[in-house]
Structure formats: C-alpha cells, structure tokens
Amino acid sequence: MRSRLFVIAVWLCGMAAAAAIVARLGIDTDMSAFLPRDPAPAQRVLVDQLREGVVSRLVLVAIEGVPAAEAAAIDRKLAESLRGDADFVTVENGEESGFARDRDFLWANRYALTDGDFTRAGLHAALQRDLAALGSAAGFLVKQTLDADPTGAMQHLLGRQLGESGPARGEGVWMSENGRALMLVRLLAAGSDLDGAERALGKIQAAFAPGGSAARLIVTGPPVFAVAARARIKSDATRLSALASLLVAAALLAAYRSPRVLVLSFVPVVSGALAGVAAVGLVFQKVHGITLGFGATLIGEAVDYAVYLFSQTPPGGSPDGTLKRIWPTLKLGVLTSICGFSAMLLSRFDGFAQLGLFTIAGLTAAVCVTRFVLPCLIAPGFAGVREWRLPAFVSQAPRIRLAVPLLALLALAVLAMGRNAFWAGDLSSLSPVPPEMQTLDRSLRADMRAPDAGHLVVVRRADAETALQAAEALAGKLDPAIQAHALAGLDSPAFYLPSRATQRARQASLPAPAALLAALDAALETLPFQPDVFAPFLAAIADARARPPITRADLDGTSLSLRLDSLLLHQAEGWTASLPLRGLTAPAVVAHAIADIPGAVLIDLKAESDSLLRVYLREGVSLAALGAAAICLLLLASLRSLARLAAIVTPLAASVAVTLAILRLGGHALSIFNLFGLLLVVAIGSNYCLFLERHRTDPAGLPRVRASLLLANICTVAGFGVLAISATPVLHDLGLPVAIGTCLSLVFATLMLSPPPSAHAA
Amino acid sequence: MRFILACLVMLLAISGAQAADATALDAILTGLGQVRHVEARYVERRFLRVLRVPLETRGVLRFDAPDRLEKASDLAADGAGERIVVAAGVLTLERGAGPPVVLALREHPEIGVLVESVRAMLAGDGGALRRDFAVDLAGDLTGWQVVLTPRVKGLVRWLRVDGAAARLTRIETQENDGDRAELTIGEDAR
Known part of the structure; x- marks a missing residue:
C-alpha cells in the first residue's frame, strides 16, 4: 500500500x-524551425519572403456577379473605406487617385532618384529625343512635362514603375475581361502575423457593401490562405480528434464495459x-x-x-x-x-x-x-x-500465409511500374490550401497580370546604407544584361530610396544655375525650340540642388514605402536587399554579371522552394531507412535469431509495401506526411508482430493476445481513419497510411505468425 | 463596288440638295459608312507653341469598319517610326524596339476624343459623333467641312474635318493650349 x-x-x-x-x-510558429540549421542563403531568403516579404501581405480582391458598372461602383466604395484604415498599407484598384501621392513623390524627387546628363551634349541629345516625341502620337504626353522635365526623368521613373503591364481597366477601375472589378490590397500585417491578417481580412468583409445586389466578394492571396489554413487545421484537428477520441472511447467501452x-x-x-x-x-x-x-x-x-x-x-x-x-x-x-x-x-x-x-x-x-x-x-x-471469441477461421489463417509474400511482390511490381512521380516534388503539395482556392487564386492572378514570384538577386550588408549601395552596384552590373535581353527588367530598393552616397553624387552632378543656363542655351542652338520655354526646368534643378536627401520617412503615405520595405529587409544579422528580376531568360548571364559583388546570390524562388522540399524528403527517407536499420539491429540483439527477426520483419515490410502500393494506386504522389505515417505503421505494427511471435509456441494465451491486438487496432484505425477523411493534406496524408498500414500489419502478422492450425488444435 | 456606291450617294445627295443640315450630315456619314476599308497616305504638320517651326511627319492611315484605325508613320532618318492602332477601344502605340504602350480609351477621354472623332467620321457613326461633339456642317457633298466641338472639355478645343463625297481629305485639330495640327489625307493608296 x-x-x-x-x-x-x-x-x-x-x-x-x-x-x-x-x-x-x-x-513557436516560426517556419525557420523547419529550415536546416545551416540554411543556404537562398533558403533563408525564401523563408524571409514567406514571413515578411511583400508577397506574404498581398491580398487580391474581386467583385463579380453584377454588371461591370455596378461592380466598379462597389469596388470604388470598398477601396475608399479601406484606404483610411491603418491595417492596410495600400489599396489599389486602378483609380488614378490611388497613385497621386506616388506621383507627387516621384515628381518632387525626380533628380535625386535618377541619373542625369546636364552637359551641353547630354541636354542636346535629350532635347532631340523630345523633338521626335513631340511629332509622334505620344506628343501630347511629352508636351505636358516638357518645360519642367526636358531630360525625361519622370518618364524614366514611371517606365520603371510600370515595367509589368498592369491589369486591364474598365469603368474607371481595374477590370478583368469577364467583368470582375479588381483590387490589390497590401496588409500591414506581415505573413507571420496571422492575427493581424485575420483582423484586416475581417475588415474587408465588413466593408463590402453589395447594397442588396447579387455582387459576390472574392478575396484571395497568401494572407487569406494562411488564415484559412490555420482556421481549417484548428477546426479539423479539434473536430476530428474529438470524433476520433469518441470512436476510440466507444470501442474501449464496448470491450471493457x-x-x-x-x-x-x-x-x-x-x-x-x-x-x-x-x-x-x-x-x-x-x-x-x-x-x-x-x-x-x-x-x-x-x-x-x-x-x-x-x-x-x-x-x-x-x-x-x-x-x-x-x-x-x-x-x-x-x-x-x-x-x-x-x-x-x-x-x-x-x-x-x-x-x-x-x-x-x-x-x-x-x-x-x-x-x-x-x-x-x-x-x-x-x-x-x-475473453473475446474470435471467429474460427482466424485459427486457419496460417493456411494462406503464402498470400503475404505474394501480395508484397505484387505491391513491389505496382510500385516499380508506376509512371508518375513517386514523391510530390512541388511545395504546393504540402499546401493546406484546397485546390479550388488555388484555382481561384490563379485565375485572379491572371486577371491582375500579377507575376508569380520568380527570380531574385539578394545581397546582405551590415547596415541599410551599404545594402542600398550594393543594390545600386548590382543594378549597374545588370544593366548590360538587360540591354542584351538576358532579362526584361528588375526592381530594386534603391529605386525608391537611393543610398546617401548616390544621392550626394547626383546632387553634386547638378550644375549651378549659370552653368546650366549656358549648357542649355548651347544645346538649344541648332534646335527649333522657342527661347525661354525651359524656365521651369532651370527652377527645378535649382530646387533639387538645395533639397535635403530623401529619407525613409519621406516615403510615408505612398505605396512605394511598402515596396521599399519588402525589398529591403532588416533582420538581426543585418540588412538584406532583394532585387526581383522580370522576364529572366538567361540565368547564367545574370549569375556571371553579379559575380563581382561580394555575397550577391541569384535565387530561383520556385526551384528553391522545391529543392527545400526535396531536402526534406531526402532527409526524411534516409532517416526512415536509418530508423529501420536500427530497429532490425535491436530486434536481432534481443531475439538473438535471424529466423525470428525475419519472421517479424516480413509481415511488417509486406504491410509497408502494400500500403505504399495502395497509396500509389490512388494516384497521388507521396508526401512527407505519408512518410511519417509509414514510420508510425512500423512502430505500431512491430508491437503486433512481437506479441504474436512470442505466442507462436505458446498457444495458451493466444486468443486473449489476439483480442487485445484487435482492440488496439480498432482504436488505431478509428483514430487515424478519421484523420484520413480530412481535406487538410497534412492530416489526410498522415491518417490514411496509418489506418491502412496498421490494419494490414495485423492481418499479415496473424497470417505469418500464428501457430500452425494442427498445433493450435492440439 | 466602292465607285458604284459613291455614285449612288452622289445621286441621293443631288436629289435632296436643299435638305436640312442634319440630313446633309447623315448623307455624308451614310456615304462614309459604306466605305469598309480605307488606306491612304497622309502628311501631318504640327504647330507647337514651344517650337519655332512646324513638325512634319508622313505615313499611312488605315481604317477597317467599324472600329479599327491605324496610323503608321514612315521610318525617319534615324530609323524611328511609330505605329498607332486603335481597335475595339484599346490604343496600342509601338515605337522603336521598346514594348508597346497600351491604353484603354475609356480611361483616357482626352485621347479618346481625338481618336473617336476620326473613327466616328470614317465609320459614318452619326450617333457616336453627336454624343461626343457639337457638330457644324458647311459646304456640300462634293466638298464639306464638319467642325466638331467636344462636349467634354479636354485637350482639344475643336476639330475640323474636311472631305469630298465619301472621302476625308484633311483633319485640323486645335488644342486648348494653342497647339495645332493639320493632317492632310491623300487619295486611297491602293
């Protein structure tokens, strides 16, 4: 006692x-726990982008189901009510007003943001270009800013902004071909802040005012997926584990009373x-x-x-x-x-x-x-x-014991003949986002003409200034590659906030009023421009010479600030500048061009995320193999008999092989969660085999052992079988192999490890 | 076929010589509307405030009823030519090797006015013309002048389109800032 x-x-x-x-x-919900301890820079960037990057905050909104004009009106109203809210960094829907602040910032700082050639020759060349443009159909556009910006600094800035062709427009807003009014919202909450994202998404839903019409609101994008996935896993896990517990409890109660x-x-x-x-x-x-x-x-x-x-x-x-x-x-x-x-x-x-x-x-x-x-x-x-009485045929099981190796061979044949990829090599296979949501997202992305994140060049430095300088050096190195059509263009944090050094150099290159006037007059000598047209230009340069340098605070309130923040990340280890590349056709040329910049890396995000997954899988498979070898050694050491080891391992291996074959016949590439499931099959199935093997020569307690194994298996199949009906890949992929595999383990172990019927009858 | 149609229009016009302005305009537009395809050389002279001399460009104007309009300038000495195509309300401007500029005209009414005036005339689309412009007609079918004043204030103060029978001969554009352009259209180039 x-x-x-x-x-x-x-x-x-x-x-x-x-x-x-x-x-x-x-x-801790930080994804970096699932990064290798010594991550490659590319993998680091991938995870940083997932957690903090601009992509992780982007929400695509569409309004459909009503005529275009009505959808546009709802879209405008929604945008207006979201614009005042601090949870949203930018709300863009194609309305000009959305860009007004950006335009003002770019216009006021055009000579700090671009290089210019203000010598006689440089001005002459620029004015000649202007002359040609004036004669063209675009003349009316050039005309509007000619007097204050003859060198085309603003046009250069806007061209850089509009590198990608934007969404189609209609009714004053972005509008897809099929009449969806579109909106692009950037949340303040980073990808790692799910609570913040959930709150912001709730506000979008609340602000949507269809006014009694049949208008539907579609919201998609990484924050939506992340919030939905969390809610779904939470509800699935709660609901299904409650159901599983109930089933297990019912089975146990029925058995024990x-x-x-x-x-x-x-x-x-x-x-x-x-x-x-x-x-x-x-x-x-x-x-x-x-x-x-x-x-x-x-x-x-x-x-x-x-x-x-x-x-x-x-x-x-x-x-x-x-x-x-x-x-x-x-x-x-x-x-x-x-x-x-x-x-x-x-x-x-x-x-x-x-x-x-x-x-x-x-x-x-x-x-x-x-x-x-x-x-x-x-x-x-x-x-x-x-005592449970099991049906009599169970005792006859060993008569068909040959079925086990035959089934295993058949399974191996199925596995060998499978044509599609064995392992799912795509990170999206792990995504808890349901396929229909992914399809919707793809269609909205196509409407927006928003490219998927593709290639990036990244470089890390100790502080923001040197990171920006490195970004500028990279852009300089990549310019020839753009000329050579190795890539279509790029974005850089230094486009929005040039380094101090560059700003100083640009300011120093602006000529004094008298010198500029002389150069301009000389440049105009052979050109048919009227005198005194360019007085606003002279004033603008004089103003730019006296302007204090741009700081991060000057960007506040523009959509450029978020672009800057997503391209220039501050972390404990320093500052990382990312330069997304557009239309990359010759990665080798780019890799060669950036080789001179210390620490600069070219990253293919898609390839990187897939390779990270392959690393997971490779490691998962080799760890599983290692585990299997350790199990064999342990069993050999404790059973001290190769024959007994083989007797235990055969039904286990057969059930793993047949489970794999069944999963493959289901048509799915295997995921890492399937692998965990198989690991569990071995762990649980080995118990069945050990118990049955022990009673092979001692039939006395066998019926009771069999009953206990059956009850244990019923509990396992109930618990994991319930997970298999979940639509969340994580739960489904884990539940299915365990339910199938443990059941097979018990059947195979009974077939292979029961005493011969005659001995039992005796 | 075009010739026969033009004759028909002439006959119609002569028979109703004293008809009201609106009827005369409709007659002109009906005639223009019969022409499904136009391809003619043009000379454009732009008189700009900021320049001491006019800018001159030449090229080919093409029209396919009802709404495709193309203006392709000849290559200049430096090899820079440009092609501007308006089809189904979308303007595409190609210049040099760079990517084309694409604009939806609904979004840029100031350009829309410029393009729509010419398109509506060529297509004989009286409804569209009267919707966007106050229309004044002078002359007769053998030599007419239509003055179009945009109903919405924008870049353009007025346009004057001259023509003879079912052919446009000259388009003059007066902009609000004082700049002016004259587009002279030659005989059909085909």
Whole structure:
C-alpha cells in the first residue's frame, strides 16, 4: 500500500513538474524551425519572403456577379473605406487617385532618384529625343512635362514603375475581361502575423457593401490562405480528434464495459504527451506548433499499451500478473518504436528533431505509466476483461500465409511500374490550401497580370546604407544584361530610396544655375525650340540642388514605402536587399554579371522552394531507412535469431509495401506526411508482430493476445481513419497510411505468425 | 463596288440638295459608312507653341469598319517610326524596339476624343459623333467641312474635318493650349 502511494506520488510530481515546464513554454510558429540549421542563403531568403516579404501581405480582391458598372461602383466604395484604415498599407484598384501621392513623390524627387546628363551634349541629345516625341502620337504626353522635365526623368521613373503591364481597366477601375472589378490590397500585417491578417481580412468583409445586389466578394492571396489554413487545421484537428477520441472511447467501452477502465486507458497517452512537450521544452527552450500537433498523433501508439494491459488480464487475474507476462514484449515494442523515431533526432531540421524527441520522451513516459502507475490505479477492484471469441477461421489463417509474400511482390511490381512521380516534388503539395482556392487564386492572378514570384538577386550588408549601395552596384552590373535581353527588367530598393552616397553624387552632378543656363542655351542652338520655354526646368534643378536627401520617412503615405520595405529587409544579422528580376531568360548571364559583388546570390524562388522540399524528403527517407536499420539491429540483439527477426520483419515490410502500393494506386504522389505515417505503421505494427511471435509456441494465451491486438487496432484505425477523411493534406496524408498500414500489419502478422492450425488444435 | 456606291450617294445627295443640315450630315456619314476599308497616305504638320517651326511627319492611315484605325508613320532618318492602332477601344502605340504602350480609351477621354472623332467620321457613326461633339456642317457633298466641338472639355478645343463625297481629305485639330495640327489625307493608296 505504501509503495502504491509512493508510485502515484512520484507520477503526480513528475506530471506537475512537466506541467510547470509546459506552462512557461512559448509556442513557436516560426517556419525557420523547419529550415536546416545551416540554411543556404537562398533558403533563408525564401523563408524571409514567406514571413515578411511583400508577397506574404498581398491580398487580391474581386467583385463579380453584377454588371461591370455596378461592380466598379462597389469596388470604388470598398477601396475608399479601406484606404483610411491603418491595417492596410495600400489599396489599389486602378483609380488614378490611388497613385497621386506616388506621383507627387516621384515628381518632387525626380533628380535625386535618377541619373542625369546636364552637359551641353547630354541636354542636346535629350532635347532631340523630345523633338521626335513631340511629332509622334505620344506628343501630347511629352508636351505636358516638357518645360519642367526636358531630360525625361519622370518618364524614366514611371517606365520603371510600370515595367509589368498592369491589369486591364474598365469603368474607371481595374477590370478583368469577364467583368470582375479588381483590387490589390497590401496588409500591414506581415505573413507571420496571422492575427493581424485575420483582423484586416475581417475588415474587408465588413466593408463590402453589395447594397442588396447579387455582387459576390472574392478575396484571395497568401494572407487569406494562411488564415484559412490555420482556421481549417484548428477546426479539423479539434473536430476530428474529438470524433476520433469518441470512436476510440466507444470501442474501449464496448470491450471493457467499465468507464473507470476507459478513463484509465487514456492516462498513459496524456502523461506521455505532457512529458513529451516538457522534454522538448527542456532541450529546445520552445516548442513548435507543428511538433505539438503531430507529436500528439505520433504517440497515439500509447493508447495500445493500456489496451494490452487491460485486455490481456483475464477475469479474476491481476494486472500485475499480466504485466509480468507482457512486459518483455511491451518493452521490446517500445524500444523498437524509440529506435525508429530516434533517427529523427539526427535531423538537420530543428522541427524534425523536436518531433523525434517528443515521441521518444512521450512513449517512454507512457510505457512507464502503464507499467508502474496503472496497476496502482486499478488495483484492487479490477475484474479483468471477458475473453473475446474470435471467429474460427482466424485459427486457419496460417493456411494462406503464402498470400503475404505474394501480395508484397505484387505491391513491389505496382510500385516499380508506376509512371508518375513517386514523391510530390512541388511545395504546393504540402499546401493546406484546397485546390479550388488555388484555382481561384490563379485565375485572379491572371486577371491582375500579377507575376508569380520568380527570380531574385539578394545581397546582405551590415547596415541599410551599404545594402542600398550594393543594390545600386548590382543594378549597374545588370544593366548590360538587360540591354542584351538576358532579362526584361528588375526592381530594386534603391529605386525608391537611393543610398546617401548616390544621392550626394547626383546632387553634386547638378550644375549651378549659370552653368546650366549656358549648357542649355548651347544645346538649344541648332534646335527649333522657342527661347525661354525651359524656365521651369532651370527652377527645378535649382530646387533639387538645395533639397535635403530623401529619407525613409519621406516615403510615408505612398505605396512605394511598402515596396521599399519588402525589398529591403532588416533582420538581426543585418540588412538584406532583394532585387526581383522580370522576364529572366538567361540565368547564367545574370549569375556571371553579379559575380563581382561580394555575397550577391541569384535565387530561383520556385526551384528553391522545391529543392527545400526535396531536402526534406531526402532527409526524411534516409532517416526512415536509418530508423529501420536500427530497429532490425535491436530486434536481432534481443531475439538473438535471424529466423525470428525475419519472421517479424516480413509481415511488417509486406504491410509497408502494400500500403505504399495502395497509396500509389490512388494516384497521388507521396508526401512527407505519408512518410511519417509509414514510420508510425512500423512502430505500431512491430508491437503486433512481437506479441504474436512470442505466442507462436505458446498457444495458451493466444486468443486473449489476439483480442487485445484487435482492440488496439480498432482504436488505431478509428483514430487515424478519421484523420484520413480530412481535406487538410497534412492530416489526410498522415491518417490514411496509418489506418491502412496498421490494419494490414495485423492481418499479415496473424497470417505469418500464428501457430500452425494442427498445433493450435492440439 | 466602292465607285458604284459613291455614285449612288452622289445621286441621293443631288436629289435632296436643299435638305436640312442634319440630313446633309447623315448623307455624308451614310456615304462614309459604306466605305469598309480605307488606306491612304497622309502628311501631318504640327504647330507647337514651344517650337519655332512646324513638325512634319508622313505615313499611312488605315481604317477597317467599324472600329479599327491605324496610323503608321514612315521610318525617319534615324530609323524611328511609330505605329498607332486603335481597335475595339484599346490604343496600342509601338515605337522603336521598346514594348508597346497600351491604353484603354475609356480611361483616357482626352485621347479618346481625338481618336473617336476620326473613327466616328470614317465609320459614318452619326450617333457616336453627336454624343461626343457639337457638330457644324458647311459646304456640300462634293466638298464639306464638319467642325466638331467636344462636349467634354479636354485637350482639344475643336476639330475640323474636311472631305469630298465619301472621302476625308484633311483633319485640323486645335488644342486648348494653342497647339495645332493639320493632317492632310491623300487619295486611297491602293
């Protein structure tokens, strides 16, 4: 009695300590936990862009379902009400007013933002261009600014802005061919601030005033996806895990007919989860949201421990007796799982390593609670469980044992013949965004003529000034590549905020009034311009000579400020300037051109995100292989027989192969979550094999063992089968292989590892 | 075919010689509207305040009823020519090697007025013409002058379109800032 109380006290103290650690633990949702510990600069940029970049804040809005004029009116009203709100950095819908501040800024600072040649020859060439333009159809445009900007500085700036052809227009706003009124909204909240994004998106919905018409509001873009995904995973996880728990509870209740035993069955899992989180907290100081979500699923195996204990205790028997009997097998089963998951500890990704540690600590705690605490909690009133009578054909199972290798061979053939990609090589396959939402986004993007993020050149420096200088040097190096049509154009933070050095140099190159007048007069000598036309130009240059340099604050209130902020990121390690490239056709030329700038890297975002995924997969596969090898070694060491090892590994390998084949026949490329699922199949299935293998020569307890395995499997299939119906790829991809694979493991293990029928009958 | 149609229009016009202005304008427009395709050389002279001498360009004007208008200038000595095409309300301006400038005319009414006046005349689209302009007619079918004053104030103060029968011969544009352009259209080039 004293020892019982002592065990319970130790357990409660342990749980309290774990709870104390967990309570102080910060939950981390930073994607960088799923970056390698030594990320390549390109991967770093990718993640930075996902978290903070301009793309992560961009929301596309469309209004459809009503005639174009009506849609445009609603669009204008919506834009107007959003423009006053601090949660939105810019709201663009094609209305000229939206650009007025940008235009004013560019016009006032045109000589600080561009290089100019104000010598006699330079002015002469510019004026000759103006003359040709005046005679052209675009003459009326040139005419309007000729007197104040004969060198075309403003035109150059606008041309740089409008590099990409904007959306089509109609009814005074951006309008797609099929009559959708469009709007582009940039949120203040960065991609990593989901609460901020959710609030801003709510405001868009609230401000939408269809005025009783049939108008529909479409909102899409990365913030929308992120918020929707979070809500969906949250609701899926809550809903489905509640459903799964209910199903498992129903199965256990049907088996035990005792609410008390039912509650006790969950004690190991809950203790394990708490211990797992605490262990991760102790080692990593924080726990990632994904670890928390998955870890809880990965230790679903722990429910089985209680099942083995309770189901294998006959009426009148004591749990202690059962434990003595099953402990060696249970211990080996847990060690097998730990072995399998321990490979994850070696991962270069903190996220994987956290998952591995969580699982190991959780399973260890769960099995210890099962071994030491559960008997204390149930004794002495526990009456044991009635024996289930399994149908007679189960005993005949070994007669068709050859079916297992045959099925495995068939599965291997299916896998070998598959034509489509084995692994999903596209990052979007991991995206929790439903396909119809992705399709809508693509169609809206096409309407907007908004290019997907493609290629970037990035460079990092210690401070903003040197980062801007590097960006300017890069733009200079890339100019010949543009002339050579290796790329169509580029954007640069220095286009909006030139470095101080450049601003000073530009200001110094502006001639004094007398010198400028002389140069202009000389340049005009052979040209047919009227005298005195260019007085506003002379005044503008005199003004530019005296202007203080542009600072970041001068951009406030323009849409250019956000462009600048997205292209010039400030991080703990310094300042990163990004130069997005447009229409890149010859990456080699660009890579060669930027080679002189220290630290400059050309990044293909799509290729980079896919390669990051391949790194995940490669690492996942090799860790799984390592885990499998460790499991084999462990089993060999404890069974001390190659034949017994083979007997246990064959049904496991067969079930993994057949599960893979079934997933492949379903037509889907495999994802990394499928891989985790298979890892779990091995962890859970190995327990089945170990129990059945142990009773191969001892048929006495076999029916009870079989019943306990069946109950454990029913719980697993119920729990993970429910996940498989989720539309969220993460949950679906994890649930399906586990449900299929563990069921197959039990069937195959029964076929291969049951004693021959004659022996059983005897 | 065009010849026969032109004769028909002439006959019609002669028979109703004393008709009111509106009827005469409609007769002219009907005649113009029969011409489905025009291709003619032009000379344009622009008189600009900022210049001491007029700017002169030459090229080819093409029209396909009802709404495609193209003005392609000859290559200048430096190889810079330009082509401006208006079709279905969208203006495309190609100059040199750079990407074309594309504008929706609805969005730029000041250019729209310039283009629409010529298009509506060539297409014989009286409705569009009267909607956008106050129209004054002088002369007769053998030599007519139509003065178009935009109803919406913009770049252009007025346009004067001269023609003979179903052919435009000259377009004069007076802008509000005092600049002026004369476009002289030759015989059909085909």
